[in-house]
Amino acid sequence: MSRDSVRRAIRTFLQTALALFIPGLLGWLNDLTAWARDQGQAPFPDGKGLAYLGVVAIVAGVVGLVNLLWNLVEDAAGKGFLRNPPG
Numbered sequence: 001m002s003r004d005s006v007r008r009a010i011r012t013f014l015q016t017a018l019a020l021f022i023p024g025l026l027g028w029l030n031d032l033t034a035w036a037r038d039q040g041q042a043p044f045p046d047g048k049g050l051a052y053l054g055v056v057a058i059v060a061g062v063v064g065l066v067n068l069l070w071n072l073v074e075d076a077a078g079k080g081f082l083r084n085p086p087g
Contacts, residue, residue: 007083008083010082011081011082011083015066015067016063016066018066018070019062019063019065019066019067020059020062022066029059029062032055032059033055033059035055036051036052071085
């Protein structure tokens, strides 16, 4: 395993933790995941399954957005955390 692989894993962990921590503090992510938890699992696939997939997509989107913003700030500053920005 290369040093760069470990650095990327650490960055991903930190970005994901940040992406879930901030919306969690604001309450809306907690409300969304609580809604998904409280609805339960249907024994057969139905429309609720699509709603659960939607919750997963929203959470993944938040992580992706934080990653994008993090990289934009690093690129603009010319300095990266555990990476060398291009340019």
